Amino acid sequence: MTDRARLQIVPALLAACLALLLALTLFAAYSLGSGGRSQAAVLAPAAASEATARTYGTITMTGTGEATGVPDQLSFTLSISRKADDVATAMDQATATMRRALGALAAKGVLRKDTRSTGLSIDPEYDYPSYGPPVLTGYRVRQTVSVLVRDLRDGGRAIAAAVRAGGNATRVSGIGLRIGDKDALLADAREAAVRAATAKAQQYADATGQPLGRVLTVKEGSVAARVPQPQLLTRAMGYLPTADTAALEALPIRAGRSDLSVRVTVVWALDGGE
Template identity: 50%
Template sequence: MDTTADTIDDKTPDRTPDKTIALSTTGLLVAALAVLALVVAYLLGGSGGTPVAQAVTPVPTAEGADAAPRTLTMSGVGEATAVPDQVTFDLSVRMKRPELDEALDAASRTMTRVLAALEAEGVERKDVQTTGLEMYPVYDYPRYSPPVLTGYRVTQRAAVLVRELRSAGGAVSAAIDAGGNAARVGDIALKIGDPEAALGKARRLAVEEATLKAQEYAEATGQELGAVMTLREVEATSLSAIDERPLAYEMAAAFRSSADSAPLPVSAGRADLGVTVQVVWELAA
């Protein structure tokens, strides 16, 4: 009996370490599985809930894609001539008086007379735009003496548009006649009242030229033009400048209107406008 008890007591301590080691290994496996689950959850969350393997979109092969359409690109240039039918010029009135308010009053009265003369020639008030007002003192500089104030000079400026070319000469002459020596006329320029009309003709000619060239190339290569895919205006510019002749005061004074003199003659000249377009056609199958 005593021998059996001693045997059991000797074997019991040997079994306890084996059980402890088995439990520790199982804990490590559970922890590793938990970490692995967290990593998978993180990856799924970063990809918006889509598995990483499905986030790559397969690239379609060339066999499944439609072939790009065959196209033909051609440019064309159109030109049109326009005759200026309007005139613009700058108008100024300068007055010098001993006092500033006197100079302002004199300049205003003179400009009012000039505007009335322009209106009598068919120029509407809306076509006269004030562009500036200058006021500054005038000094005399004697030798060996301080400057002496001699008065004030006031200048009123305006831009005038004459909508009918035949009235331009009379308008310029009337302005100079009404303003006298205080009036100045300059920068007379011819203007096209409706440039879009001339540009519209140039655009049509540009498209016609591009179409004709495209048809010739298509026929030469045994192709046939299809529908127009794109049309782009590359450039729309004036090919030659409109004739502009500034008119100094001395020249204008020689043409002042009077009962026995003709108005200042104005020649219209011409302006060439150009447009370049680029057209892309699809070649018919």
């Protein structure tokens, strides 16, 4: 073999060796990757099988809890209406009258923070004769304040004092009863709702022979309150002559009771046991 022929064979051998080395490298990498995936594929069914052995689905139940309380507070809306020939005078008169009414409420123990301004209106008033255009007769100013009496026993006396101080310009409306510590009543209703849902879920779990597992989710649904209205104070709705305030002050206020209900939805896991 000539020197020129040997020189042509050597590059060909080197290229073949490099190709073989590259093929071996690729095969090794593929084997390692395939082995890792195979191991994960083997472990996954085992873990799933173990989880299935512990839990067999879920159970969802709703429960309603109720709690009863006695209203201990009274709220109402106090309005003062004054009319004058011009807006400034009507405003001054309404403001002075409202201050007297609020001062009377303060003397009966109503705190300043429990009175809140809720409205102000200024309206022209006209006289409409049979013939001719309307005639402006003045301007009426109305100021409105919401009032909270924290002790229900003082409710009648507070209303009477405000009406006496405001005179015929006073209007009382929106009388209602409230529970001061509503959060405590709501907490009792929530606990009762969870107990009701748990009792139903336990009954179904026992019937199917599957132990009731851990709680997965709890969701609160509707919250409803039924508060009685003070029927004996309906005389104070609208116009109340000053002469009647003594009778109003002596009126007993029957609080009745307030019912609050809460509805919850609870989801449990069903444990399969061993």
